[in-house]
Amino acid sequence: MSEHEIELSVNGRRQVVRVPARRLLSDCLRHDLAFTSTHVGCEQGTCGACTVLVDGAPMRSCLLPAVTVDGCEITTAEGCRAPDGGLGRVQRALVRCQGVQCGFCTPGMVVSIVAFLRECPRPSPEQARDAVAGVLCRCTGYQDLVAAVLHAARPDGGASG
Amino acid sequence: MTAPHVGRPVTGAAAERFAAGTGRFLDDLGSGAAAAAFVRSPHGHARVLRIDLADAERVPGLIAVFTYRDLTGGAREPLPVLIPHPSLHSPRTGLPLADDVVRHVGEPVVMVVAVDRYVAEDVCRLIRVDYEPLPAVIGIPAARRADHLVHPGVAGNVAARMMQENGDARAAVAAAPHRLTLRLGVERSAAMPMECRGVYARPDRDDRSLRVYSATQAAASLRFALAAILDLPADRVEVVAPDVGGGFGVKLVHPWPEEVLVPWAALRLGREVKWVEDRAEHIAAASHERGQQHEVEVGFDGDGQVRGLVVSFWHDTGAYTPYGIIVPLVTSTQLPGPYRLGAYRVEFRSLYTNTAIVTPYRGAGRPQGAFVMERTLDAIARFLGADRAEVRRRNMIRPSEMPYDQGLTFQDGRPLVYDSGDYPALLDTALTRSGWHDFATRREREPDKRLGIGIACYVEGTGMGPYEGARVQVDTGGHVTVTVGLTTQGQGHGTVFAQIAADELGVAPRDVTVVCGDTRRFPYAAGTFASRSAVVGGNAVALAARKVRDKALRVAARALDVPPDELSLADGAVVANDRAIPLATVAVLANPLRYAFDHRTRQATQFAPDADPDQPPLDADDAPGLDATAFFSPIRSTVSAGVHVAVVEIDPDTAEIALRNYVVVHDCGRPINPAVVEGQIRGGVAQGIGGALYERIAYGDDGRLRTGSLADLLLPTAHDVPEITIDHLVTPSPLNPLGVKGVGEGGVVPVMAAIASAVEDAEGIVLDRMPITPAELWELRQKHRG
Ligand code: FES
Ligand code: FES
Secondary structure (H helix, E strand, O other), rough: OOOOEEEEEEEEEEEEEEEEEEEEEHHHHHHOOOOOOOOOOOOOOOOOOEEEEEOOOOHHHHHHHHHHHHEEEEEEEEHHOOOOOOOOHHHHHHOOOOOOOOOOOOHHHHHHHHHHHHHHOOOOHHHHHHHHOOOOOOOOOOOHHHHHHHOOOOOOOOOOO | OOOOOOOOOOOOOOHHHHHHHOOHHHOOOOOOOOOEEEEEEOOEEEEEEEEEEOHHHHOOEEEEEEEHHHHHHHHHHHOOOOOOOOOOOOOOOOOOOOOOOOOOOOOEHHHHHHHHHHHHHHHHHOOOEEEEEOOOOOOHHHHHHOOOOOOOOHHHEEEEEEEEEOOHHHHHHOOEEEEEEEEEEEEEEOOOOOOOOEEEEEEEOOOEEEEEEEOOHHHHHHHHHHHHHHHOHHHHHEEEEOOOOOOHHHHEEEEEEHHHHHHHHHHHHHOOOOEOHHHHHHHHHHEOOOOEEEEEEEEOOOOOOOOEEEEEEEEEEEEOOOOOHHHHHHHHHOOOOOEEEOEEEEEEEEOOOOOOOOOOOOOOOOHHHHHHHHHHHHHHHHHHOOOOOHHHHHOOHHHOOOOOEEEEEEOOOOOEEEEEOHHHHHHHHHHHHHHHHHHHHHHHHHHOOEEEEEEEEEEEEEEEOHHHHHHHEEEOOEHHHHHHEOOOOOOHHHHHHHHHHHHHOOOOOEEEEEOEEEEOOOOOOOOOOOOOOOHHHHHHHHHHHHHHHHHHHHOOOOOHHOHHOOEEEEOOEOOOOOOEHHHHHHHHOOOEEHHHHHHHHHHOOOOOOOOOOOOOOOOOOOOOOEEEEEEEOOOOOOOEEEEEEEEEEEEEOOOOOOEEEEEEEEEEEOOOOOHHHHHHHHHHHHHHHHHHHHOOOEEOOOEEOOOOOOOOOOOOOOOOOOOOEEEEEEOOOOOOOOOOOOOOHHHHOOOHHHHHHHHHHHHHOOOEEOOHHHHHHHHHHHHOOO
């Protein structure tokens, strides 16, 4: 199995890692680099738990060999915090709106919503539903997740109320 | 005095960790451990002829390969029948690794341990197992025909047969003015938590102990099971459930074969071993539920009042019965729902098939029971031309009849007695909230749409024993730690137990840390299942916290020299009229110390100024510290109840079924945290929608699994679950100090029934089995027309 040295920027920090050609980005992030928020629920591209941002776009990290993202910027849920180190606004909104139960789908939701709100900062309720529709959640029934998207999108950044 | 925290939608600390991405799930642990993988049966039923390891053994990075022949001690024995029952006359369980015969796809045959999962899977692919396929028994009709047997010696494939009767139901049906016969069925689906199963074992040679982390719903029970099977003293085995990504019943099974094999291999190899299941394994090799077929005979009068109900059903239990007959037993006893049936007779047979085992999945047999009862009431309404809701009302048990004895023995071996409830009020509220009575008008307003409304009611026996326990400690910084043996998989135990303890001790919930599912911290528990944690565990927390409160008052009374009954706990302090001592100080005073190690403890040493030289530092019947343990053991289950109304819109061409509205009115006694309660209900309804419209585990007649990935086994997405309107009615349970009833599963129970009722209403076609896909509905339309 050929090994390759790749360079990633994960949550703004440069990482150099040697990986076999077949190593999945999800495993590379989780096990080689200890960004364990990237959860693996299916390795089939269907559940979305492993979603990370690759150069800002949400991708299923279980479907990408790590070597294919050499040189890319990766964002995981650990990297969605506020600049002061506290929870970011999407993370806060999820907690506040009870969008977190077992927490397994949560990191995939966080990064998906962060990316979505960049494209669509003032979503309608239907659009907010689209924002979470790419990640399966078996706990919440989705309504509280939709509420969290809308909450995070409020003009005050979901800071109050 | 601070306002009570119980009853408020407090958010919890765990949610913040999960949102931050700093959860610690099973696969986040043990990064240096060796990885296990399994060669599993691709056949539904086959004889294992030969296992060829020659190629596999040459792979670099391989650590060990084990077949059944390599196993030792208890790992060679069949897995336990965890819940034996007198009616389970032919229990059968699998071996941790199959020996000569495999009985379902996914059954483990060879265990591989390697340096990482990639290598372990490479090795699995190089292991050649020769099988002689045997005829597979797939589905209830084939199991009933019994042309082939799943287990030699189990005649008719019948694992268990059980009958219960209250009154003479056959005579009551015969004597009733009207009679109907129905055949109803529900197919297989499964819990499908987003995190699959996983086990990580760390042997410690130096102190001859074993620590096992498992994504389990029953850490304490797994510990005792492993100690027994691996022949270790229980105090050398520790089981920890880390953060667990959903369970819904499937993670209650213990021990899974992998939960025996991973620790066994770790001990044998003297190194850490971890196995994390992938989704394909989970679908094939974990448990399923729901598959049942029912035959119903009902006798009723012209008002729709049921005079007698006779139900016979066949339950597909899969290849083995580690969980005994719990699922069909629950179906049989919860089927009567909130109704007074005149007379009721139920008989079931639990049948072996060559499919994955069937064990409780959220609702545990109740969705099938509710489906049968509610379909029956819809059939009565149709027969009489009566309103479906009205027929239900006429049969409902009245509040004045509470407590109501159904004359049946429930799954906990206790009489099924409904403790409290107001079912007609639940119904009225649901009808109002859903616009039931104005639905005809709504239909006229939207003539181009094919709309239907459906209703279903349920009760749920919750909060069963035997017991749960809790330890509550206040440390010398005033921080409270609540430790329970229960595990948590997202039900918010950390939040609700903190609320309960906070109220008892006059502190804020954020000053309470809750520790769940770690046998090192609390060894006794039954587990998180059957909507029991808030009821049994919550009351244990309350009782332990009350003991701590009493002691705090006693200690503070001595320090302040005022009688305890003039003291109260508020804002983190014991308060007298004009004075207050922080709880932290009381905690210091409650523990007479030998050594002073900081400024706080200096005042608690034997040389402290107020120590009485003529008294022992610790009273004879006392213990040091603000630290108490209590157990709550309920006499019998509490009974929650609810009514669901679904509005569907069906595409006239494609038969696609969309939910337009969904209303839930429920009663779980006193809600500890309404946000947690609503979250549980919404999640339950979503799983019910999955079971009604999307999820179906399908096997071919040869026993091959046809739905082996989440691309075939469809789970609902955000687009498939509508906004759910929830209303709470409260009848406190008289069976426990907090007055609570369980809510973890109720949301799922009546969903299939409500949606079937709504689809039937929209289409004018009778539905007798679930799930219903657009393709099937389309077929039904063609048949109906023809
Ligand atoms: S783990 Fe990648 S989509 Fe499920
Ligand atoms: S919170 Fe459990 S899967 Fe979404």
